[in-house]
Amino acid sequence: MGKRVTIKDVARETGVSRQTVSRVINAQPGVAEDTRARVAAAIKQLGYQPNPAARSLTQHRTNTIGLIIPYSPDYLFSDPHLMEFMCGVDELAIQRNHNLLLSTAQKKNPAGKLSAQKESFSAFERLALSGYADGVVVVETLASRAGTVLLRERGISWVTLGYGTENESSQVVHADDRGGARQATMHLLSLGHTRIGVISGRKQSLMAVEERLTGYRQALSDLNLTMDAELLVAGDWSPESGTQAAAHLMQLDVPPTAIFAFNDRMACGALQYLQANGWRVPQDISLVGFDDIPIAQMLHPQLTTVKQPALEMGRQAARLLFDLIENNTLLSTPVILPTELIVRGSTGKCRGS
Amino acid sequence: MGKRVTIKDVARETGVSRQTVSRVINAQPGVAEDTRARVAAAIKQLGYQPNPAARSLTQHRTNTIGLIIPYSPDYLFSDPHLMEFMCGVDELAIQRNHNLLLSTAQKKNPAGKLSAQKESFSAFERLALSGYADGVVVVETLASRAGTVLLRERGISWVTLGYGTENESSQVVHADDRGGARQATMHLLSLGHTRIGVISGRKQSLMAVEERLTGYRQALSDLNLTMDAELLVAGDWSPESGTQAAAHLMQLDVPPTAIFAFNDRMACGALQYLQANGWRVPQDISLVGFDDIPIAQMLHPQLTTVKQPALEMGRQAARLLFDLIENNTLLSTPVILPTELIVRGSTGKCRGS
DNA sequence: TACTGTTATGTGAACGTTCACGTAGCATGT
């Protein structure tokens, strides 16, 4: 392999100084047009490509942003939006001529003794300690708090995809979980359902759960209804937990006529239980999910659900990050993107009671 | 913000030279134990973190590997393994203390005039021209050939996740598509099916299609059967195309008693068509998919399918890449990972004819 | 004693850029 082509080679070839070449590369003023053209030609001819490390060294920035996805492989499919987040963030990185550094959670070691907390944290640690990123987009998980503390210590700017912790002034982008849940509930109410079972996530897990519950309650209280505590069951986002929750709900003395699951995967599980036990959907019972993952359209019946604009969320988060890095603009209010109720075949008029 | 802590600060604090500190950082010999301890303490106390850019500059490597996923967002869900690939690659990157740089395809601009080829290519271009990666793992797509040419020009090592082009000596990792297809077909044959419809991908798209077809034919010829050309229909991997293909197959004069779709998404579409038109699965017709995406388990009946070890494929690809970068070991034979037939509820004994 | 080798440490240069200047050359205005 020959030596790498440097700025000096281009300068020598063209008969100008390094600085002039540098000016051409960075499209700075103060270079005569013909000189600029000659330099550009030489760059092309020699196949010169600036060394990013050398640039970073003088400029004190790497033109790289990080994306922390603190999920381990086994948990990957729990959130079908991750790829969309990624693409949204990457799209903006492309626009701004930045690279995208990715950090996922370290896989649980076979012994299995690495806690979910530690696991998540490793994703932060690696990126923060590498010193490579000018800023970071963090996908929020149960355990991202410790991670953001580390980022603050290191003086690295970040934007959270999710709800941050309350006392973080940091910027956050999330979907309108409350509004989505409210819309879904209103849809069911308008079909005549009043006993609506809820399969939520465990409370302590994510702020989004709280928000969706609030939306649910709001819709009820609009009609002067209140929530029946026995209709609330917590799952762990997995299809299996949806199946269990549905079983529990349908075995109540007065079972619900509709079920609202807080993600599509649990809705899938619920659907399986219902169909396996002779309940017809939507004739006997209506079912609504949340997320609009691809599966939703392929179920039988197709699932009515609340869609989140994941791609756009990724874009917005990156946009905020760049504002923060480049203009030091700090936005104090969260960016909330609209959710959308997609009505499909799993919901219908209430006939019961 | 205070100045960044440099190696000089540590040296001054400890009363030794930069070089000694450097030796401690890199765990090189030739430092007295007590000195080493003192330096280590100072590093910790000052919170010193080596500047990666400066390191790269002298060492001529960045400790960063790239992952090129030349899919645009709208095509994302077509391959549910992408996240697993990512995690597998990242897992090894972590192990080897490398960063992972990600490059996805640029989104089609609204005008829509950016061809799929160009779109894919952009993912390569960005990473290759950035000069940041010591090597790259490429997820193969229709249009990755142009991309790998660019990589070669730039002298960047890469490993392909998929089948490479034939004249590439480059290293490849892929699943045993042929064996998987063969196993699936044998499974159907053993259930008594002899007219087995195939929903494949378009021929020119991926080598994997050819391989799966070969596996299918091999299984048939083991029983001295040959393939009936009218039973082969090409889809485009989408559920909709699966629906159409199933419609075509079932409207033949002698419809098949089993269908083998070359991915689960098309199998889903086929299932929808079958169920909507009164065919019972598996009583009237058996259905097999490929990939084992999460949906497969949630369908009704659950889908029999061929599973690919995506996570392991990602790991292997990264492993090969590191061998290439660090030891310059070039493996000339492809790494082929086993696929596994997962028998679920969508296949049963042939009753027909 | 002098030679040799080993261990622990230090020093200048180099990596490839950009930054902060400096310096011509020329036009303009008074």
Add this chain to the structure above:
DNA sequence: ACATGCTACGTGAACGTTCACATAACAGTA
């Protein structure tokens, strides 16, 4: 004539490491 300003460059230093040496101290050997 001179000062002033602008344009088009060039130069040394700096960024924070590591590399390739050099050096000093000390032990062992002949």
